[in-house]
Amino acid sequence: MGKVYLIGAGPGAADLITLRGADLLKRADIVFYDALVQAEMLELAPGAKQVAVGKRCSRISTDQRFTNRNLVEAAAKYDIVVRLKGGDPMLFGRAQEEIEALESAGVAYEIVPGITSALAATAELGVSLTERGVSRSVVFATPRVGEGEDVSDWAPAVARADTAVLYMAIGQAVEIAGILEAQGMPLSTPVVLVENASLPASRHVGSTLRGLKDGAARGLSGPALLLFGDVFRKRAHALIGRELMTGDVPLQAAPR
C-alpha cells in the first residue's frame, strides 16, 4: 500500500513550491494535478505518470468522486502518489473530500502546505494584509456555491473584515460589489484585482467598490483575486492612474 501526498503547488511560479513538495514530486510514481498547476512544475516530476484531474470553472471538469476513487486506487498500485493542488491544498481546494475518501479506505496520507494565491498577490503588490492600526483582521472567502450546496452567507464577514480576499469571484464581480454595498461596505473602499499572481502574465488593477460595480473586473480572464480594504488605498490609487493612462481596462473607479 502506497502513500498519498496532497501537495500545495503554490500560486503558479515553479520555484514557489516548498522543498518538501519538490522532493516528493521528484520521487513520485504518479501525479494527479489541477488545471491551475503550470506545466513547468510538472517538469519537477519527470519520472511520474501525470494525470490531469483539474477543474476550471465552466471548462471540462473531473468529477470529485472520480478523483477520490483514483487516489485510493493509485495507492494500491504505487508507492508515492501525489495529488498536486494549486496554492495551498487546505484553502478552497476540496482537500477535505479527498482526505475523507483516503481515511475511509484506510490509505495513509500526508499534507504538504503551499503558498496560497492571496499571499502571492500581496507579496507582488508590496502590501501587507495586516498593518498596525489599520488592519487586524483578514478574511479569505469565496462567494462560489457548488451544486447541491446550501446558500452561502459569505458577505457579512467580508464587509466587516479590515482586509478581505475573495477567491473564485472575478466572474461575478459586479454582482458581488452590489452585495457588499448592501452589507454596508463603503463605495470608496479600496479594491485591487490581481490576476495570475506570481506568473509572467501577472496583472494588477486598482479600483474601489464603486469601480468594481461599474465593471473594473471586465477584461480579466485568468485566475484572479479581489482584495478589499484600507491597506490597499495607496496601491489602488497608484494603479488607477496607471490603468487609466494605458487604458487597457475599462475602469471607472471613483476617486475618494
Ligand code: SAH
Ligand atoms: N487552493 C488555491 C485556491 C483554489 S480556488 C489557493 O490556495 O490559492 C481557485 C481560485 O484561486 C481562483 O479562482 C483564483 O481566485 C485563485 N487563484 C489561484 N491561483 C491564482 C493566481 N496565480 N493569481 C490570482 N488568483 C489565483
